Amino acid sequence: MTETPRDIEALIELMSRLPGLGPRSARRAVLAMLKRREGLMAPLAQALATVALSARDCRVCGNIGTSDLCAICADPARATGEVCVVEDVADLWAMERSRAFKGRYHVLGGTLSALDSIGPDQLRIPDLVARVAEDQVREVILALNATVDGQTTAHYIADALAPSEVRITSLAQGVPIGGELDYLDDGTIGAALRARRGV
Amino acid sequence: MTETPRDIEALIELMSRLPGLGPRSARRAVLAMLKRREGLMAPLAQALATVALSARDCRVCGNIGTSDLCAICADPARATGEVCVVEDVADLWAMERSRAFKGRYHVLGGTLSALDSIGPDQLRIPDLVARVAEDQVREVILALNATVDGQTTAHYIADALAPSEVRITSLAQGVPIGGELDYLDDGTIGAALRARRGV
Numbered sequence: 001m002t003e004t005p006r007d008i009e010a011l012i013e014l015m016s017r018l019p020g021l022g023p024r025s026a027r028r029a030v031l032a033m034l035k036r037r038e039g040l041m042a043p044l045a046q047a048l049a050t051v052a053l054s055a056r057d058c059r060v061c062g063n064i065g066t067s068d069l070c071a072i073c074a075d076p077a078r079a080t081g082e083v084c085v086v087e088d089v090a091d092l093w094a095m096e097r098s099r100a101f102k103g104r105y106h107v108l109g110g111t112l113s114a115l116d117s118i119g120p121d122q123l124r125i126p127d128l129v130a131r132v133a134e135d136q137v138r139e140v141i142l143a144l145n146a147t148v149d150g151q152t153t154a155h156y157i158a159d160a161l162a163p164s165e166v167r168i169t170s171l172a173q174g175v176p177i178g179g180e181l182d183y184l185d186d187g188t189i190g191a192a193l194r195a196r197r198g199v
Numbered sequence: 200m201t202e203t204p205r206d207i208e209a210l211i212e213l214m215s216r217l218p219g220l221g222p223r224s225a226r227r228a229v230l231a232m233l234k235r236r237e238g239l240m241a242p243l244a245q246a247l248a249t250v251a252l253s254a255r256d257c258r259v260c261g262n263i264g265t266s267d268l269c270a271i272c273a274d275p276a277r278a279t280g281e282v283c284v285v286e287d288v289a290d291l292w293a294m295e296r297s298r299a300f301k302g303r304y305h306v307l308g309g310t311l312s313a314l315d316s317i318g319p320d321q322l323r324i325p326d327l328v329a330r331v332a333e334d335q336v337r338e339v340i341l342a343l344n345a346t347v348d349g350q351t352t353a354h355y356i357a358d359a360l361a362p363s364e365v366r367i368t369s370l371a372q373g374v375p376i377g378g379e380l381d382y383l384d385d386g387t388i389g390a391a392l393r394a395r396r397g398v
Binding site: 004005007008010011014015017018019020021025027028029030031032033034037040041042043044045046047048049050051052054055064065066071088089090093096 | 203204206207209210213214216217218219220224226227228229230231232233236239240241242243244245246247248249250251253254263264265270287288289292295
């Protein structure tokens with residue numbers, strides 16, 4: 001591939017590091033951009049540069065915004081008494097898309113993992129404990145993924161917050177809306193059965 | 200999604216226009232970049248800006264390079280007498296990866312298509328005819344895709360070049376290296392049988 005300009009090769013290599021893109025699809029994406037240099041490539045370069053410069057981690061909750069305090073933490077209309085703990089900014093965005101939650105967030109930045117030697121101090125868990133002690137938090141909602149690491153982390157946080165008098169809850173487990181029993185795993189069906197409610 | 204900064208939303212929207220990325224995977228890619236702002240996002244913005252500014256279509260063959268004459272057309276070691284006609288820069292890159300061809304290229308920029316009303320004048324076919332007449336081209340190799348549109352275009356080009364005395368060839372069709380007959384379509388097996396050779 002000596003005949004491909006070095007700049008383009010470097011661009012393909014960087015693009016192929018994005019999740020969901022391999023060397024082949026990165027090349028396809030770069031070619032599509034090369035065909036639309038004015039309409040797509042230049043605006044994308046500009047948008048990336050803007051975000052790379054302006055993006056900041058919120059000092060309170062760990063969400064990504066454009067100032068030291070994210071839009072959610074800065075919004076006086078959001079209830080300060082309810083803090084929803086999520087693993088990741090992606091999970092925060094998913095919660096926001098549901099429009100079901102009107103409180104504030106706390107982004108851990110991952111889950112506890114003995115394998116990757118990630119302990120509580122790497123995860124903003126001490127920040128959460130301090131935040132619950134200082135602010136007037138009434139309820140901590142653990143919205144962690146229903147994975148082994150997620151649930152281990154939820155248990156650890158529940159233990160860490162036990163000395164405070166905050167109410168600790170977690171998302172309900174059960175059949176997803178539109179879910180068909182035939183396609184659900186046994187664990188989900190079992191959890192839904194154990195948590196059954198009167199009609 | 201009012202709480203996602205507008206810059207980030209704009210970036211996700213632009214990323215989702217790339218082939219192979221939808222709204223969901225574009226969001227994942229942007230989040231991955233937001234976590235690596237220094238290591239990935241800023242360099243990618245820089246690489247995109249560089250290429251968007253420097254990339255040019257070669258005035259002879261239509262390949263994409265960083266000057267008016269691409270590296271292949273500028274290379275005195277490449278045979279000028281053989282011109283390989285491809286639909287797209289992606290196909291040119293694929294030919295180059297094979298390291299099997301040491302001549303020059305002519306990139307059409309697509310195929311004839313009645314449906315999309317793409318005629319010969321949109322495709323750099325007149326350029327090819329002029330190039331064959333002016334330069335000392337001995338052989339034109341039609342390396343178009345084995346699709347209906349590709350083969351229609353190949354026939355059209357062969358007709359357009361008939362008045363000149365240039366030799367016109369096309370890539371062989373047959374069983375791909377490593378191909379298993381059981382997984383090949385009937386058309387390929389038929390073509391391979393018709394083009395069978397003595398052992």
